Amino acid sequence: MDFALDSRTAALRDEVRAFVRDEAIPAEAVLDAQLAATPDEWRFRPIVDDLRTAARDRGLWNLFLPGERGAGLTNLQYAPLAEETGWSPRLAPVAFNCAAPDTGNMELLAEFGTPAQQAEWLDPLLDARIRSAFCMTEPEVASSDATNIATRIRRDGDHYVVTGRKWWSTGAMNPDARLLIVMGKTDPDAPRHRRQSMILVPRDAPGVRVVRPLTVFGYDDRDHGGHAEIVFDDVRVPAANLLGGEGEGFAIAQARLGPGRIHHCMRAIGMAERALALVGDRARERVAFGVPLAEQGVVREWVAEARVEIEALRLLVLKTAWLMDTVGNRRAMTEIQAIKIAVPRAVQRIVDRAIQVFGAAGLSADQPLAELYAGARALRLADGPDEVHLASLGRAELRHADPRRADPRHADLRHADHAAGE
Amino acid sequence: MDFALDSRTAALRDEVRAFVRDEAIPAEAVLDAQLAATPDEWRFRPIVDDLRTAARDRGLWNLFLPGERGAGLTNLQYAPLAEETGWSPRLAPVAFNCAAPDTGNMELLAEFGTPAQQAEWLDPLLDARIRSAFCMTEPEVASSDATNIATRIRRDGDHYVVTGRKWWSTGAMNPDARLLIVMGKTDPDAPRHRRQSMILVPRDAPGVRVVRPLTVFGYDDRDHGGHAEIVFDDVRVPAANLLGGEGEGFAIAQARLGPGRIHHCMRAIGMAERALALVGDRARERVAFGVPLAEQGVVREWVAEARVEIEALRLLVLKTAWLMDTVGNRRAMTEIQAIKIAVPRAVQRIVDRAIQVFGAAGLSADQPLAELYAGARALRLADGPDEVHLASLGRAELRHADPRRADPRHADLRHADHAAGE
Amino acid sequence: MDFALDSRTAALRDEVRAFVRDEAIPAEAVLDAQLAATPDEWRFRPIVDDLRTAARDRGLWNLFLPGERGAGLTNLQYAPLAEETGWSPRLAPVAFNCAAPDTGNMELLAEFGTPAQQAEWLDPLLDARIRSAFCMTEPEVASSDATNIATRIRRDGDHYVVTGRKWWSTGAMNPDARLLIVMGKTDPDAPRHRRQSMILVPRDAPGVRVVRPLTVFGYDDRDHGGHAEIVFDDVRVPAANLLGGEGEGFAIAQARLGPGRIHHCMRAIGMAERALALVGDRARERVAFGVPLAEQGVVREWVAEARVEIEALRLLVLKTAWLMDTVGNRRAMTEIQAIKIAVPRAVQRIVDRAIQVFGAAGLSADQPLAELYAGARALRLADGPDEVHLASLGRAELRHADPRRADPRHADLRHADHAAGE
Amino acid sequence: MDFALDSRTAALRDEVRAFVRDEAIPAEAVLDAQLAATPDEWRFRPIVDDLRTAARDRGLWNLFLPGERGAGLTNLQYAPLAEETGWSPRLAPVAFNCAAPDTGNMELLAEFGTPAQQAEWLDPLLDARIRSAFCMTEPEVASSDATNIATRIRRDGDHYVVTGRKWWSTGAMNPDARLLIVMGKTDPDAPRHRRQSMILVPRDAPGVRVVRPLTVFGYDDRDHGGHAEIVFDDVRVPAANLLGGEGEGFAIAQARLGPGRIHHCMRAIGMAERALALVGDRARERVAFGVPLAEQGVVREWVAEARVEIEALRLLVLKTAWLMDTVGNRRAMTEIQAIKIAVPRAVQRIVDRAIQVFGAAGLSADQPLAELYAGARALRLADGPDEVHLASLGRAELRHADPRRADPRHADLRHADHAAGE
Structure with a gap:
C-alpha cells in the first residue's frame, strides 16, 4: 500500500493546479463581464476559447480520456487532476476539454462508436469544435430506474425513429451542441435490461425541438449551455447512428457512470477545497465582536470537520479509481455508489458552512459559494437521488453474512487485501 | 498510489482474522462464565492465558512492536491487524499481547528505556509475565492540556519523590500491573513543554495507594484491570527510574500518542465492522410488521451509511499510518488528529444504530453492542476530548492561506503528492 | 392560547422542585452508600422510605393519578411535576410514589380493575406497601408489534393458565414486586387486536420463575428492582384475576401508553435540564487552555442548542398532555408518537454533550451523566424503537392530501385551532 | 395553560387560509407569466394589485399591525395568520399588505414616528400606495454587531447629512420604494449602544445611488424589489426626518426585531408545511422501483421527522409571541433568539428533503421548492448569522447557576410558570 502519487501524475497535477490558479480563477471575473454583455447567449463566451488555447498549448488537453486518443491516464491518475x-x-x-457531458459522450464514442461515428462526432469533440449532450432523464418517470424510460426508438427500414420527451439534457441549449446521444426503448418486450438502446441524433434533425431551459435554484448555467427539455417528435436518423447494438443501451449507460462519478466526485472535492480556502481568507480578515473569525471556536471546529471529511473522502474516491483500474467497474460498484452518496452531501454541508462564514455575501454572486452550493446540491440528484444508491448499497451489504465471520478465504477487495504481485 | 496490501501483511491479516473468528469470539462466552465465577477479581481470567498460548504458538505475538523485539511491522502493516x-x-x-496500555508502555521502554530498565520491565512485558499502567490524567485539572499536570517529581539525592493524584489509570486495578509509568513535573519553572518528566514506579512501592476503580457507563472493565484512581504519597524511587531525561516527559508522551491512535482507531473500525456484521445477521432473521428488517428502507440506509463511513475512515487511518512511516509522527500530526476526531464518533454512531436494530437486547449483555458502544464513547475522551483536537486542527488549518492559491511549489504531503522514488 | 401554568400547578411545581432540590438530590450520595453496603439486594434501600415519608408528609403523593384516589391532576397539570x-x-x-412501572399499573387497576382487584392490589400500591411489574416484552418476537406476543393465557375452568417467557420486566427482580401484570394471547383466532388479554399474576404463584436480571449498558438498576427475564410455566391463577375482559388486552395496553409517554418524556426533559445545570457549573469552573469552558464558543453553542431543543420539546409534551385531556388519547396519537420519537433522542444528544464537557469524569459514577444517558437511550427502545413510531407517524401523515390545500372546514386539532368555548 | 386559538383568531386564520389556497397559490402561475413578460421590471406585477384588492375587500389588511391603525391583533393572534x-x-x-420590510417599517413609524412623519410615510404605506426599504447592513463590516455600523449621519444646521454604503436593502430596487429608513452613527463617541440613529431618506433624494441588485442563489427576487446595494453620498435631509431621538437607533432597531422574527419564523413554518404538502402529493403519485414513494420507509421517516419538528417549533414561536405580549420583548429575548436559530435551519432541512423527494424537478422552477429553500437559507443570515445568536444565547444561559438548584423563588418565565391572575 502506497499513498504517493506517481511522478507523472504529480507533475501533471502541479501543472493543472498552476493553470487553474493563474489562469482559470482570474478569468472568472472576465466570464462574468462577458456574460453580462451578452445576456441572451447560451454559447461559450470568448474567454473559454482563450483558456482552451492556453491549456492546449501546455499539453493539458483531453486529460480524462484513456488510450491514445486522449492523455492516456488511468482513472487513478486522472482523479487528482x-x-x-x-x-x-x-x-x-472546459479549458482542458474535460467538461461534462462531453467527457462521458467522448468515452462512449471512443469505446462503442464505429469508425464512421468516431470520424463524424468524436474527432470534432476531441478538438472542441463542437459540443454534445446526453438525453437520458425524462420528466414523466422516475428515471433513476433506467428501465422506466419511455422514449421509443423504432426501426423503420434503414432508419430509426425516435419519439419521446427528455429533460435535464445539460448543455443542449447551446446551439454548438451538435450531437445528442439519446437513450430509448427499442424492444419493450425484451428482458428488463435489454430493452434500451442509444442512438446519435443531430441537434438539427427535423423533429428535434428544444422546448425550454431549466434552472437549478435560480441559475440557468447559461455559459455552459444550460439544461434543456427536448421533445423528439418522430425524429428519423439513419440506422447507422445506433451506438453499439440494439438492447445494449443499459450496459452502455452503466459504462458511462463509473468514470463520470470519479470525475464528479473529485471535482466536488476541489469545490470543497476552494470553499475552505475562501473561508480561510475570510476568517483571517473578518473581525466580529472584537475577535477575528479565525480565532472563534465554532469556525475552527467547522474548518477542522471539513478538513477531516475532505481527507477521508478524497481517499475513498482515489481507491475507487484504483479499483476501477485494477478489477473493473463492476467489481468496484460498492465504492462507486459509496462516493456518489458521500461526496456530494459532504461538499454541500461544507459549502453551506462556508456561506455562513461569509454572511449574506456568501449567498450572492460576489462569492462563488452559492453557485458551488447549487452544483453540489444538484449532484445529489444527478444519476439518481442518494436514496436510490443507499438502498442499493444497503441491500447488497445485507444480502450475505459477513465473510470474516465465516470464510477466511473470501477475497474482499473492498478491504484492500491484495498482495502486490499476487 | 496503490491500495493493495503487501503479501506479508495480507497473510498475517488472514491469520489474525481466522484466530479472532475461530478462537477469540467463541471465547467471549467462556470469559463471561469465568467472570461470573470470580466476581471480585481484577486479574485476567484463565481463558486469556489459553488464548495467549494459542496465539504465541502461531507466531502471532507482539505484532504492534516495530524492530527486532517485536514483529517488526510498520504502522501501515500493523494497522490492518x-x-x-x-x-x-x-x-x-490481549491474546496477541497487543493490548493497551501495555503496548504504548512497551513502545516507550523500547525507545527511551535504558538497558537496565528494559531488562527489568520490557522483557517481562514482552513475555506477558506482567502488565503495566500509564498514569497521566489527573482529576483536578483539564489534562488534555498536558502542561496542566500537577503531580510533582522532585529529585532528592539518588532518588526521585513522586507526589500527586492520578485517575483513569487503565489496568492499574490489576495487581499484576507491576509497573506504573507516571508523568509529573520536575521543573515548574522550565519552558511549558520542558517541565514534565516520566518515571517508572513499581505498583508496590511504599506510598502508592490504589484508591478506587472508576466505571464507564456502569462497566468496571474488571477483566482488564479496570480504571484506577491512584494516590502517590511521597513515593521514593531510585533516580535510575527516570525514563529519558528530565524535562523530556512531554516529548515522550507525544511519541506515545501517534501509534496509540492508529491502534485505537483501527480497533474501533473493527468494532464497527463487528456491529455491522451483527446487524446483518439480525436484519436477515428478524421480522417486524411482516417484513424482515433487511428489507426495510431505513435499515438499509443505515447499513449503507455505515459501510460508506467505515470505508472512508479506514483509508484515512491507513494513510495516517503510511505518513508516520514515511515522514514521521510530527508531520503526520494533522492526520493523527483527524482520525482521533473522526473515527470514534463514527463508530459511536454506527454502534448506536446497531443497538437500535437489536431493540432492548442491544442494550443488554446478551449482545456485545452496549459494551462496544461504551468503548467507542470513551475513545472520544481518551487523550483529550474531540473538541481539543478539532480546535487545534482548525487553528492549524486557518493559520495560512491555502498554498494552492499562492505557491505551486508547496510540498503538501497531506494530499499525497509525493512521487515514488523522488 | 395561554402558556401560563394555573396557580395550583404552579404552587405544586414549586413544592416538588424544592423537594427534589433539597431532599432528593442530596440523598443520591446516601443511596450510593447504601447500595455499596448491600450490593446483593434488589430492594429499595432505606433512604427511599425516608424520602417517601417526607414527601407524603408534605402532601406530595400519587401526584400522577387522576381522580379521587390520586392527586386529581390532569395530564397537563401533572406534566410539569x-x-x-x-x-x-x-x-x-419513587419518593412521590410516582415511579414507573407502578404508575402505569396503578392507572390500569384504577381504570379497569374490579373492586376486589383494587382492594387487593391497588390499595397497597397507592400506599407504597408493595411494588409491581408489567410483563409485556418477549425475547423471541418484535414486541413493538403487540400482535406478535406469544405468551398464552388459556382458560381452564375457574382458572387461567399462563405460559410464556417475558423479559425487560422492570422492577421484577425486587421481591417486593408482588404483582405482575401479564399480557398474553387468550384467543389466537380472534381479530388481530382482540386476541390479547391482561391478567394479574402474583409473583409468588407456582410456575413463576424469575430467571435473571438484564443490564442496560453496565447498569443493573438494582435499587429499582432491575429488569427481569421471567418464565411463566403453566402458572394457574383464578379467573377473577383477568384485568378487563378477554380480548381487551391490546386496548388496555394502549390506554397505558399515553400517560406513560407524557411521564417518561417530561422526566426526560428534567434529566436534560439537570445535565444542562451540571454543564453550567462545570463550564463556569473549569479552565482549559487558559479560558473557562463557559467562554468557549463550542460550549456556548452546545448549551444554546440544548436550551432551544428543550424549550420546544417541553411545549410539545405539554400540548400533548392538553390534547389528551381535551380530546382524548386516541385523537392525540400523532402528538403522543411525536414526543416518544423526539424527546428521548434530544435528551440523549444533550446528555452526550454534557459528558463531553465533563471529560472522562462524565463517563464515571462521579457524575450522574452516564446513568442519565443510559436512561435516555433506553427510552428510545421502550415501547418500541423510534423507527416504528416514525414509520407509523409518517404513514398517517402521507395518507391524505393536506386539508389546507383542499378543505377549509377540516378540524385539524393538531394545529391548535380550537376556539375556546366553541 | 391552554393551546386553543381564541375564536377571533381561529376565524381569521380560516379566512386567510382560504384566501391563500384559493387566490394566492393559483396566482403564482399568473405571476410567473407576468414576470416573463416584463423581465426588466423591479416593480410589483399587476397580479399583486388584484390580490390586494381582493384581500382588502375581505377585510384582510394590515393584519400584522397592532393598535387602531392596523388589525389590532396581538403577536399571538397574528402569528397563526x-x-x-x-x-x-x-x-x-404582499396581498395582505403584510410583507417585509414594509411591515417592520410601518411598525417603526407607528411607534416612533412624529405625526408629520406618519402622515407623509405611514399612511401611504398602510394604503399600499408606496413601498419602503430598511438600510442597515453594510458590506464592509460584520453588521450582526450593530455597533460596527460605519455610515455617518452628521448634523448640519437644520439638516442631517448621510454618508455611507448599505447593501441587502430588500425591496429597494423597486422605484416605488419611496422611503429608505437608514441606520447610521450620529455620535461615534457616545456609549456603544447610543451612537446610532435612524433617519428617513427619500429614495429620490440627491446623493442616493442605487448601485446594483444582489442575488440569493441565483434569484434576484425581482418581483419584490430585489436586494439593493446603495451608496449615500452626502445625502441631505431635513432634521425633522430623524426617527426618534439622536442615539436611539440601536434601541429602535431592537424594537423592530422581535415582531419581525415572529413573522419570519411563522411564515417559514408555513413554507415547511407547503413543502410537506407537496411531498405528500408527490409521494402518493410517484412510483419508483415498483413502490409508491409514500410506502417507502425512508420517505415516511423524513415526513415524520418533519412533522415532529414543525409541531414543536410552531409552539415555540407561539409561546414567544405570547411572552412578547405578556412580559415584553426584552424579557422574551431568549425565546426570540431561540426561534431565530431553530426555525430557519429546520425549514431548510425540511425543504432540502422535499427537493430530494422530487428529484431534479425540485431544483427547478417547476416546483416552488428551490425558491423556498433559498428563502429559508437566507433567513439563517438575515439579522445576523445563527452563530451570533447561538453564542449570545449560550452566554446568557451559562452566566448563572440554574436557579432550580439554588433558589425556589426564582421567577423563571421561560418555563411558563406564571399562574394566570397571579
Whole structure:
C-alpha cells in the first residue's frame, strides 16, 4: 500500500493546479463581464476559447480520456487532476476539454462508436469544435430506474425513429451542441435490461425541438449551455447512428457512470477545497465582536470537520479509481455508489458552512459559494437521488453474512487485501 | 498510489482474522462464565492465558512492536491487524499481547528505556509475565492540556519523590500491573513543554495507594484491570527510574500518542465492522410488521451509511499510518488528529444504530453492542476530548492561506503528492 | 392560547422542585452508600422510605393519578411535576410514589380493575406497601408489534393458565414486586387486536420463575428492582384475576401508553435540564487552555442548542398532555408518537454533550451523566424503537392530501385551532 | 395553560387560509407569466394589485399591525395568520399588505414616528400606495454587531447629512420604494449602544445611488424589489426626518426585531408545511422501483421527522409571541433568539428533503421548492448569522447557576410558570 502519487501524475497535477490558479480563477471575473454583455447567449463566451488555447498549448488537453486518443491516464491518475479543476468549475474543466457531458459522450464514442461515428462526432469533440449532450432523464418517470424510460426508438427500414420527451439534457441549449446521444426503448418486450438502446441524433434533425431551459435554484448555467427539455417528435436518423447494438443501451449507460462519478466526485472535492480556502481568507480578515473569525471556536471546529471529511473522502474516491483500474467497474460498484452518496452531501454541508462564514455575501454572486452550493446540491440528484444508491448499497451489504465471520478465504477487495504481485 | 496490501501483511491479516473468528469470539462466552465465577477479581481470567498460548504458538505475538523485539511491522502493516482485533476487544488484543496500555508502555521502554530498565520491565512485558499502567490524567485539572499536570517529581539525592493524584489509570486495578509509568513535573519553572518528566514506579512501592476503580457507563472493565484512581504519597524511587531525561516527559508522551491512535482507531473500525456484521445477521432473521428488517428502507440506509463511513475512515487511518512511516509522527500530526476526531464518533454512531436494530437486547449483555458502544464513547475522551483536537486542527488549518492559491511549489504531503522514488 | 401554568400547578411545581432540590438530590450520595453496603439486594434501600415519608408528609403523593384516589391532576397539570422529578430519576419519582412501572399499573387497576382487584392490589400500591411489574416484552418476537406476543393465557375452568417467557420486566427482580401484570394471547383466532388479554399474576404463584436480571449498558438498576427475564410455566391463577375482559388486552395496553409517554418524556426533559445545570457549573469552573469552558464558543453553542431543543420539546409534551385531556388519547396519537420519537433522542444528544464537557469524569459514577444517558437511550427502545413510531407517524401523515390545500372546514386539532368555548 | 386559538383568531386564520389556497397559490402561475413578460421590471406585477384588492375587500389588511391603525391583533393572534401566508411567500404576504420590510417599517413609524412623519410615510404605506426599504447592513463590516455600523449621519444646521454604503436593502430596487429608513452613527463617541440613529431618506433624494441588485442563489427576487446595494453620498435631509431621538437607533432597531422574527419564523413554518404538502402529493403519485414513494420507509421517516419538528417549533414561536405580549420583548429575548436559530435551519432541512423527494424537478422552477429553500437559507443570515445568536444565547444561559438548584423563588418565565391572575 502506497499513498504517493506517481511522478507523472504529480507533475501533471502541479501543472493543472498552476493553470487553474493563474489562469482559470482570474478569468472568472472576465466570464462574468462577458456574460453580462451578452445576456441572451447560451454559447461559450470568448474567454473559454482563450483558456482552451492556453491549456492546449501546455499539453493539458483531453486529460480524462484513456488510450491514445486522449492523455492516456488511468482513472487513478486522472482523479487528482479532476480535483484541481473543481476549484473553478465554470472554467477549468472546459479549458482542458474535460467538461461534462462531453467527457462521458467522448468515452462512449471512443469505446462503442464505429469508425464512421468516431470520424463524424468524436474527432470534432476531441478538438472542441463542437459540443454534445446526453438525453437520458425524462420528466414523466422516475428515471433513476433506467428501465422506466419511455422514449421509443423504432426501426423503420434503414432508419430509426425516435419519439419521446427528455429533460435535464445539460448543455443542449447551446446551439454548438451538435450531437445528442439519446437513450430509448427499442424492444419493450425484451428482458428488463435489454430493452434500451442509444442512438446519435443531430441537434438539427427535423423533429428535434428544444422546448425550454431549466434552472437549478435560480441559475440557468447559461455559459455552459444550460439544461434543456427536448421533445423528439418522430425524429428519423439513419440506422447507422445506433451506438453499439440494439438492447445494449443499459450496459452502455452503466459504462458511462463509473468514470463520470470519479470525475464528479473529485471535482466536488476541489469545490470543497476552494470553499475552505475562501473561508480561510475570510476568517483571517473578518473581525466580529472584537475577535477575528479565525480565532472563534465554532469556525475552527467547522474548518477542522471539513478538513477531516475532505481527507477521508478524497481517499475513498482515489481507491475507487484504483479499483476501477485494477478489477473493473463492476467489481468496484460498492465504492462507486459509496462516493456518489458521500461526496456530494459532504461538499454541500461544507459549502453551506462556508456561506455562513461569509454572511449574506456568501449567498450572492460576489462569492462563488452559492453557485458551488447549487452544483453540489444538484449532484445529489444527478444519476439518481442518494436514496436510490443507499438502498442499493444497503441491500447488497445485507444480502450475505459477513465473510470474516465465516470464510477466511473470501477475497474482499473492498478491504484492500491484495498482495502486490499476487 | 496503490491500495493493495503487501503479501506479508495480507497473510498475517488472514491469520489474525481466522484466530479472532475461530478462537477469540467463541471465547467471549467462556470469559463471561469465568467472570461470573470470580466476581471480585481484577486479574485476567484463565481463558486469556489459553488464548495467549494459542496465539504465541502461531507466531502471532507482539505484532504492534516495530524492530527486532517485536514483529517488526510498520504502522501501515500493523494497522490492518489491529482492525481485526477490534472484532473482539475484550479478548483479541490481549491474546496477541497487543493490548493497551501495555503496548504504548512497551513502545516507550523500547525507545527511551535504558538497558537496565528494559531488562527489568520490557522483557517481562514482552513475555506477558506482567502488565503495566500509564498514569497521566489527573482529576483536578483539564489534562488534555498536558502542561496542566500537577503531580510533582522532585529529585532528592539518588532518588526521585513522586507526589500527586492520578485517575483513569487503565489496568492499574490489576495487581499484576507491576509497573506504573507516571508523568509529573520536575521543573515548574522550565519552558511549558520542558517541565514534565516520566518515571517508572513499581505498583508496590511504599506510598502508592490504589484508591478506587472508576466505571464507564456502569462497566468496571474488571477483566482488564479496570480504571484506577491512584494516590502517590511521597513515593521514593531510585533516580535510575527516570525514563529519558528530565524535562523530556512531554516529548515522550507525544511519541506515545501517534501509534496509540492508529491502534485505537483501527480497533474501533473493527468494532464497527463487528456491529455491522451483527446487524446483518439480525436484519436477515428478524421480522417486524411482516417484513424482515433487511428489507426495510431505513435499515438499509443505515447499513449503507455505515459501510460508506467505515470505508472512508479506514483509508484515512491507513494513510495516517503510511505518513508516520514515511515522514514521521510530527508531520503526520494533522492526520493523527483527524482520525482521533473522526473515527470514534463514527463508530459511536454506527454502534448506536446497531443497538437500535437489536431493540432492548442491544442494550443488554446478551449482545456485545452496549459494551462496544461504551468503548467507542470513551475513545472520544481518551487523550483529550474531540473538541481539543478539532480546535487545534482548525487553528492549524486557518493559520495560512491555502498554498494552492499562492505557491505551486508547496510540498503538501497531506494530499499525497509525493512521487515514488523522488 | 395561554402558556401560563394555573396557580395550583404552579404552587405544586414549586413544592416538588424544592423537594427534589433539597431532599432528593442530596440523598443520591446516601443511596450510593447504601447500595455499596448491600450490593446483593434488589430492594429499595432505606433512604427511599425516608424520602417517601417526607414527601407524603408534605402532601406530595400519587401526584400522577387522576381522580379521587390520586392527586386529581390532569395530564397537563401533572406534566410539569414529572419534569421536576426527572432531575433525580433514581430517587424523586419513587419518593412521590410516582415511579414507573407502578404508575402505569396503578392507572390500569384504577381504570379497569374490579373492586376486589383494587382492594387487593391497588390499595397497597397507592400506599407504597408493595411494588409491581408489567410483563409485556418477549425475547423471541418484535414486541413493538403487540400482535406478535406469544405468551398464552388459556382458560381452564375457574382458572387461567399462563405460559410464556417475558423479559425487560422492570422492577421484577425486587421481591417486593408482588404483582405482575401479564399480557398474553387468550384467543389466537380472534381479530388481530382482540386476541390479547391482561391478567394479574402474583409473583409468588407456582410456575413463576424469575430467571435473571438484564443490564442496560453496565447498569443493573438494582435499587429499582432491575429488569427481569421471567418464565411463566403453566402458572394457574383464578379467573377473577383477568384485568378487563378477554380480548381487551391490546386496548388496555394502549390506554397505558399515553400517560406513560407524557411521564417518561417530561422526566426526560428534567434529566436534560439537570445535565444542562451540571454543564453550567462545570463550564463556569473549569479552565482549559487558559479560558473557562463557559467562554468557549463550542460550549456556548452546545448549551444554546440544548436550551432551544428543550424549550420546544417541553411545549410539545405539554400540548400533548392538553390534547389528551381535551380530546382524548386516541385523537392525540400523532402528538403522543411525536414526543416518544423526539424527546428521548434530544435528551440523549444533550446528555452526550454534557459528558463531553465533563471529560472522562462524565463517563464515571462521579457524575450522574452516564446513568442519565443510559436512561435516555433506553427510552428510545421502550415501547418500541423510534423507527416504528416514525414509520407509523409518517404513514398517517402521507395518507391524505393536506386539508389546507383542499378543505377549509377540516378540524385539524393538531394545529391548535380550537376556539375556546366553541 | 391552554393551546386553543381564541375564536377571533381561529376565524381569521380560516379566512386567510382560504384566501391563500384559493387566490394566492393559483396566482403564482399568473405571476410567473407576468414576470416573463416584463423581465426588466423591479416593480410589483399587476397580479399583486388584484390580490390586494381582493384581500382588502375581505377585510384582510394590515393584519400584522397592532393598535387602531392596523388589525389590532396581538403577536399571538397574528402569528397563526403569518404562518398561512408562508404557504405562498411571493404573493400572500404582499396581498395582505403584510410583507417585509414594509411591515417592520410601518411598525417603526407607528411607534416612533412624529405625526408629520406618519402622515407623509405611514399612511401611504398602510394604503399600499408606496413601498419602503430598511438600510442597515453594510458590506464592509460584520453588521450582526450593530455597533460596527460605519455610515455617518452628521448634523448640519437644520439638516442631517448621510454618508455611507448599505447593501441587502430588500425591496429597494423597486422605484416605488419611496422611503429608505437608514441606520447610521450620529455620535461615534457616545456609549456603544447610543451612537446610532435612524433617519428617513427619500429614495429620490440627491446623493442616493442605487448601485446594483444582489442575488440569493441565483434569484434576484425581482418581483419584490430585489436586494439593493446603495451608496449615500452626502445625502441631505431635513432634521425633522430623524426617527426618534439622536442615539436611539440601536434601541429602535431592537424594537423592530422581535415582531419581525415572529413573522419570519411563522411564515417559514408555513413554507415547511407547503413543502410537506407537496411531498405528500408527490409521494402518493410517484412510483419508483415498483413502490409508491409514500410506502417507502425512508420517505415516511423524513415526513415524520418533519412533522415532529414543525409541531414543536410552531409552539415555540407561539409561546414567544405570547411572552412578547405578556412580559415584553426584552424579557422574551431568549425565546426570540431561540426561534431565530431553530426555525430557519429546520425549514431548510425540511425543504432540502422535499427537493430530494422530487428529484431534479425540485431544483427547478417547476416546483416552488428551490425558491423556498433559498428563502429559508437566507433567513439563517438575515439579522445576523445563527452563530451570533447561538453564542449570545449560550452566554446568557451559562452566566448563572440554574436557579432550580439554588433558589425556589426564582421567577423563571421561560418555563411558563406564571399562574394566570397571579
